[in-house]
Amino acid sequence: MSLTPFSRWPEAFTERYREAGYWLGKPLNHMLEEQARSQPDAIAVVCGSRQLSYAELDAASSHFAQWLANHGLGQGDRALVQLGNQAELYIVFFALLKAGIVPVNALFSHNRIELRAYAAQVRPRLLIASRVHALFAGDAFLEELIELVPELDTLLLHDDDHPGQRLANWFTPAPATCAFAPTPADEVAFFQLSGGSTGTPKLIPRTHDDYYYSVRRSVELCGFDRQTRYLCALPAAHNFPLSSPGALGVFVAGGQVVLAPDPGPASCFPLIARHRVNVTALVPSALSMWLQAAPDHPDELASLRLLQVGGARLPEAVARRVPQALGCRLQQVFGMAEGLVNYTRLDDDDEHTYLTQGLPMSPDDEVRVVDRQGNLLPAGQVGALMTRGPYTIRGYFQSPEYNAHAFDAEGFYRSGDLVRQREDGYLEVVGRIKDQINRGGEKIAAEEVENLLMAHPDVTQAALVSMPDAAMGEKSCAFIVSRDPALRGIALRKFLRSLGLADYKLPDRFERLDALPMTAVGKVDKNRLRHHIAEQLTVTE
Template sequence: MSLVPFTRWPEAFAERYRRAGYWRGEPLSQMLIEQASTQPDTVAVVGGRSSLSYADLDRASTNLAQRLANRGLGQGDRALVQLSNQAELYVVFFALMKAGIAPVNALFSHNRLELVAYAAQVRPRLLIASRAHSLFTEDAFVEELTELIPELDTVLLNDDPHPELRLQSWFEQATALRSFSPTPAGEVAFFQLSGGSTGTPKLIPRTHDDYLYSVRRSVEICQFDRDTRYLCALPAAHNFPLSSPGALGVFLSGGRVVLSPDPGPASCFPLIAQQQVNVTALVPSALAMWLQAASSHPEDLVSLQLIQVGGAKLPEAQARRAAHLLGCKLQQVFGMAEGLVNYTRLDDSEEHVYLTQGQPMSPDDEIKVVDREERPVAAGEVGALMTRGPYTIRGYFQSPEHNAIAFDADGFYRSGDLVCQRPDGYLVVVGRIKDQINRGGEKIAAEEVENLLMAHPDVAQVALISVPDQAMGEKSCAYIVTHDPSLKGIVLRKFLRGLGLADYKLPDRFERLDALPLTAVGKVDKNLLRRRIAEQLTVTE
């Protein structure tokens, strides 16, 4: 089968990145093989009931890769994976890397709508999911997927009662009937998920070369090593806790990943104390929960040395409180699954750590901050962020129309962020151009939710906007024009759930209008709606 098609870096850039030593021609699975060889008995990951050494992780992933190869799966095939924060997620990830199978790693919070959209795009031959998810407690959704995707011929389910379907059974040694190997390092290793503003989820093809460089450089900046004990509190499939430096950075360094089922203090604090965790990554809404609970559990947090915060802008006041209450270093992280990652450095001044979102991590990250005509603005002025570099993609998967908008003719990615770049190179995030809501680090495309609400027979018009929220950063408010004045928000939430929308995408608030306000060119005036809700909130406070 042919390899996954994707938009490649122009050869001149690729050669430059190879000469600079960024791209080394290694597969992502190589880090695990090396650690299993040099320190096989060292604990690699602790999650739930599982504790796996590097040898265990390497052996289980090799066994799974072999069994998949025996089924005829290999290079050019694709997989849809949805697992929670559990050690099996990493066994599956490394197995697929070893076997040359490119997965989409859906978040456990994703529901029918998202999984169907991902499956329709990648046409997977393999589905790996969990009976613990509501979609898979029965077999109806699996049957629906196999009808939609005739290529889907292998289904493995975590904790399934039947051995032939149970994922864990496939971790056992198998007879080597067929050979397997990773895809070449310059080819697609897996797909990340875009938090973009359009209704259809966009998939981000990441190669071994570019992603491994991102992980390796992150490890250098964040100083991970064999003593690193990393708490993965955010959804493990997210780009941030996977690669910045995340779990892959820990495995590259030979440290230990400790998995928490959620980022709440009740789950995380005992794990920090028990496993002597010294670094973790949070979004601002989770950090806010930690700050409220920290004074009651100071003994649990003694081992913490570094907390990274990203996914949404961290307010200065919260940054200062974090450093004071948690007694450890704070690092701001501003990045995107498409590539570019910015860090404040561990030896930065308080001004940089509290007031900026860091600077690009690679010497070859190219940054432009531009006005509406895409002319560069002066240092310190607000403009739209554009970027390209050795780990920033050149195009979304099979999305030529969107790519024409998202990338310019020179390959610069239009991130949709409004930033200002200080004279010292550090970035300050001001806001977004994209019509997107950042709810505690989870990105919600307004268009997607609006289109689903419009499917309700009593909804005539709808506009979804962001609402400032102290805990989550932003929440969502749906302004609706209805045919039925008695229509309640609870009914619309139930309707959206029935369509399979993830819970975090459900509008937090509904407001009714006789008509939506329009701009001079006839578009819905969301700026006016944002001002309206801000005034409402001010009056009620």
């Protein structure tokens, strides 16, 4: 019986992926153990003034796994983790893999609503968080989580005053009183997070086999090796800087991860210079800040050789500025936590590098572009993206009703992206089908924010739509119908914060209407609202 029930690949596909060498039957922690054996003294992680060698990272994670096993935690248990861009995140990640405990790694920007939703789904026995986060500055939210999930019996916090709860104390040597082992390679290793278009966050079960292949193939295509010095400037738990190739790709290749607290030039440029960083990854909004700041810091960027950009569509004009402004090669990345990853290749010509979002990375990635009726479209026409392959999931965790719409009968995943596929297989991302806003790479489900706005006693109708923004790509505008003519956006933002909504999901702008426009079938006409706000922005420019 599966330790964590999930939608498996059919046996014929499983056999094919194993025979092709994609699935090795090895746990994800194998990558760390290989480097600890072959180059134990090489530096794996740089975090501020601290450095961890591969041997130290391996040892600390093994100590932690042993303490967890001694504490009665292991295969069949789950964990909720929320840590920022700090070395502890990788120690915890590998420790949980070694102990067979399946985690969901919340982003540090997530707040009460997201953490409650994740906890309700995975029913964790273990919570790992940081006192630096406002939610955990006191114990009120801890008590709230325990009330929600009574089986939550182990709380470990970075920078906690209590020795028994202090996370770092669990990284020290432990007596080997209980055995521990990772989950089997074809079982769930951890949960990734979906950007989903509905109000309930969806969890993505990733197995050791499928995720390890995704990372290894990414390393091959992106040329990572022992000389790679990778700056992790985006949220470290996010799929892009974790696996495309990200930090895990660095660990597979034997390079070095340098952690930055945020992607701003003031934080990143000095780190690039100090540690001779040669690769990093950004979303378009952060790239815009780098391009603006770069002329004043030419020497600090001298070591940079490759910049990956993903998370949102990169305008061609911005893409073409990268080599001259930053002195490095651009690689576009279009991927999803559910699986499919596309890269422009390092030897691509300018047209493919600047005008496309890449080519699927695996020979067994199957891509379909279809119309609204599901009919295949010829190359060059815009349609909905569907995909399946050796590292694309076959279903979300405990979401049978949603899976019935997100996957077709053949196991193809409906990503919600509108794309154009060229004759040579390269994809151009045109937009989104789902009611979702891509705010500088952070995905916002409109339905979630709308439902919370409707909880305000004076709001009778609410609709959240995207509006164009030069820096972020998209921002959000909330259209409100209210019984109180004095209700203002500042009060609504305060209300949403009080409910625990993450700051990046707060509407950037509020517009009052007497009534929301409706379509012929009685749905809110969001196309008219988008057109309305675009016109408003044009007038005010």
